[in-house]
Amino acid sequence: MKILAAAALAACAAATLGGCAYNETLGRNQLLIVDDSALTQQSDAAWAEALRTQRVSSDAAGNARIRRVGDRIVQAAGLTDRRWEYALFVSDSPNAFVLPSGKIGVTTGLLALVRNDDQLATVIGHEVGHVVGRHAAERYSNTALTSVGLQVLRGAAGDNAQAVGSIGGLAAQYGVLLPYSRRDELEADRLGVDYMQGAGYRPAEAVALWRLMSQQRQGSTPEFASTHPSDASRIAALEQYIASRGWR
Ligand SMILES: [Zn+2]
Numbered sequence: 001m002k003i004l005a006a007a008a009l010a011a012c013a014a015a016t017l018g019g020c021a022y023n024e025t026l027g028r029n030q031l032l033i034v035d036d037s038a039l040t041q042q043s044d045a046a047w048a049e050a051l052r053t054q055r056v057s058s059d060a061a062g063n064a065r066i067r068r069v070g071d072r073i074v075q076a077a078g079l080t081d082r083r084w085e086y087a088l089f090v091s092d093s094p095n096a097f098v099l100p101s102g103k104i105g106v107t108t109g110l111l112a113l114v115r116n117d118d119q120l121a122t123v124i125g126h127e128v129g130h131v132v133g134r135h136a137a138e139r140y141s142n143t144a145l146t147s148v149g150l151q152v153l154r155g156a157a158g159d160n161a162q163a164v165g166s167i168g169g170l171a172a173q174y175g176v177l178l179p180y181s182r183r184d185e186l187e188a189d190r191l192g193v194d195y196m197q198g199a200g201y202r203p204a205e206a207v208a209l210w211r212l213m214s215q216q217r218q219g220s221t222p223e224f225a226s227t228h229p230s231d232a233s234r235i236a237a238l239e240q241y242i243a244s245r246g247w248r
Contacts, residue, residue: 019031019032019033019034019141020032023133023134025132025133025191026133026187030134030137030138030141031138031141032134032137032138032141033141034137034140034141036137039100039101039136039137039140040100040101043099043100043101043102043103044099044101044103046099047085047099047101047103050087050089050105051087054089054090055089055090055091056087056088056089056090057088057089057090057108059088059108062088062108062111063086063087063088065111065117065120066086066087066088066104066106066111066120066124067086068117069117069120069121069124070084070086070104070124071084072121072199072200072201073121073124073125073128073195073196073199074102074128075199076194076195076196076197076198076199077125077128077129077131077132077191077195077198079102079128079131079132082101082102083102084102084103084104085102085103085104086103086104086105086106087103087104087105087106088105088106088107088108088111089105089106089107089108090107090108091107091108091109092107092108092109093107093109094107094109094110094112094113094213094216095107095109095110096110096123096124096126096127097127098127098128098130098131099136100131100134100136100137102131104124104127104128106120106123106124110123113212113213113216114209114212115208115212116205117201118196118201118202118205118206119205119206119208119209119212121195121196121199121201121205122192122193122196122201122205122206122209122210123192123209124192125191125192125193125194125195125196125199125201125206126188126189126191126192127188127192128191128192128195129187129188129189129190129191129192129194129195130180130184130188132191133184133187133188133191135180135184135187135188138184139179139180139181139184185234186234186237189206189234189237189238190237190238190241192206193206193238193241193242193247197245197247202248203242203245203247203248204242204247204248206238206242207235207238207239207242210231210234210235210238211235213231214231214232214235
């Protein structure tokens with residue numbers, strides 16, 4: 001990973017690839033050498049495949065709830081430039097994922113776990129944070145620097161797919177859901193509570209959700225609860241951030 005990071009840094013410094021961009025929200029430079037329209041196409045293909053091959057819940061109230069909370073978060077994140085679609089997938093494992101073109105999948109297990117809309121907003125906020133953070137494009141760009149690196153990461157995503165679920169595995173095949181880094185996860189957490197606050201949800205419920213998750217953690221590790229940042233460090237970082245903003 002050190003080699004990849006160094007390569008990314010070198011490419012950024014030289015800027016010969018013309019793909020280095022300053023992300024104002026994150027306050028840092030990102031290497032982005034991915035073709036956005038290709039990423040959108042791949043996302044849409046992965047989404048269509050997920051809808052075709054996975055069991056989608058017909059629970060109208062559950063679907064409506066995800067859309068209602070999701071639209072409020074998307075609005076707060078200022079990401080109304082794309083057409084957002086949501087789906088409720090039948091799976092007992094509490095899980096969620098996002099595709100960069102604006103698709104959010106949530107499992108029935110997650111809906112069963114959350115105690116209120118604020119906690120659902122925590123998860124959706126985290127996922128939307130990945131999109132604003134352009135994490136998928138960045139991961140792709142960094143790994144694309146070496147074809148070997150991409151293969152290695154695809155393999156890792158394949159393993160991760162066990163944890164993320166078969167939907168995540170599908171997206172990984174399309175190269176749009178490579179495993180996120182620890183930094184990505186913490187950035188997504190922070191952006192998520194920003195959007196919760198902006199949308200009128202209670203940021204403190206993010207902490208409550210993480211406590212719930214760490215209590216009820218089962219064999220699988222959902223994307224939004226990736227093992228990279230430990231539960232304890234994640235909760236501590238969130239509590240500190242929420243307190244620093246004077247939120248509840
Ligand atoms: Zn995440």
